[in-house]
Amino acid sequence: MRLIETIEELKQWVSENKATGAGIGLVPTMGFLHEGHMKLVETAKRENDVVLMSIFVNPAQFGPNEDFERYPRDMERDQELAQTAGADAIFAPSAGEIYPRESAIVISAGRLADQLCGKSRPGHFDGVLKVVTKLFHLSEADRAYFGQKDAQQLAIIESLVEDFNFPLEIRRVETVREPDGLAKSSRNIYLTGQERAEAPHLKKALEMGKQLAIGGMDPIPAMTDYLGENCSGTIDYIQLLSYPDLTENVTGEAILALAVQFEKARLIDNLLFTIKGN
Ligand code: AMP
Numbered sequence: 001m002r003l004i005e006t007i008e009e010l011k012q013w014v015s016e017n018k019a020t021g022a023g024i025g026l027v028p029t030m031g032f033l034h035e036g037h038m039k040l041v042e043t044a045k046r047e048n049d050v051v052l053m054s055i056f057v058n059p060a061q062f063g064p065n066e067d068f069e070r071y072p073r074d075m076e077r078d079q080e081l082a083q084t085a086g087a088d089a090i091f092a093p094s095a096g097e098i099y100p101r102e103s104a105i106v107i108s109a110g111r112l113a114d115q116l117c118g119k120s121r122p123g124h125f126d127g128v129l130k131v132v133t134k135l136f137h138l139s140e141a142d143r144a145y146f147g148q149k150d151a152q153q154l155a156i157i158e159s160l161v162e163d164f165n166f167p168l169e170i171r172r173v174e175t176v177r178e179p180d181g182l183a184k185s186s187r188n189i190y191l192t193g194q195e196r197a198e199a200p201h202l203k204k205a206l207e208m209g210k211q212l213a214i215g216g217m218d219p220i221p222a223m224t225d226y227l228g229e230n231c232s233g234t235i236d237y238i239q240l241l242s243y244p245d246l247t248e249n250v251t252g253e254a255i256l257a258l259a260v261q262f263e264k265a266r267l268i269d270n271l272l273f274t275i276k277g278n
Pocket of ligand 1: 029030031035036037039145146147148149173175177184185186
């Protein structure tokens with residue numbers, strides 16, 4: 001497996017692969033890999049000749065009071081895990097390599113960022129779009145892989161690709177969970193022992209809410225009560241929206257999503273399902 005740190009070297013790797021007609025799968029990550037990231041790579045490996053994983057803690061998607069500095073990093077371990085999962089190359093650039101100057105052009109997620117995490121993390125999705133636009137162009141990927149765990153991010157990236165005719169396909173990968181239901185996340189290491197014991201209640205609240213929503217009822221009050229009784233964290237939001245267009249007209253494909261702020265970790269989770277009309 002190749003470790004690539006510069007754009008120059010990445011262009012070389014891409015052109016070598018394109019010359020042989022290889023299909024390229026891209027898996028963008030911020031590293032500190034877990035089984036969720038591994039599943040993205042494994043899925044990409046099945047559908048492409050070669051897989052490029054990017055590992056870049058993207059400063060553009062962190063707010064001033066967020067955890068950019070203390071975001072967990074372990075490049076050595078990540079290299080081993082990426083190789084085991086089947087990655088052919090890792091692209092791990094410095095921030096200066098990706099952002100050599102202040103860009104004049106701003107890419108905005110627009111109304112899709114008005115809901116869910118976008119409300120409490122202003123500018124976050126614009127930062128995500130900034131980096132994925134660069135990664136899509138630099139990698140010349142045929143397909144890029146994103147987890148449903150970050151469902152709003154996935155919806156926004158699908159919209160970017162559709163609205164601006166990016167020549168690649170976005171592939172959705174289901175959320176990988178711990179045996180007790182907690183969605184795998186690099187940020188789970190911030191949880192205290194007590195918070196880790198409470199965290200599976202997020203998925204339980206979602207399951208309960210899903211049944212209510214499918215039955216035509218408002219799931220939010222019951223979920224709010226349940227989490228209030230079982231979690232010490234503060235609810236940031238619980239929302240039921242259409243998916244992937246994120247409107248309040250929820251007949252058809254829907255997302256039930258929540259975010260809970262614990263002492264050091266803000267956890268998000270969601271379920272996607274169908275609500276039948278009358
Ligand atoms: P991150 O490194 O957290 O930015 O995540 C990189 C990619 O992995 C994103 O597309 C995430 O949605 C995806 N991902 C993160 N956690 C999971 C999970 N538990 N299951 C599936 N995909 C995940």
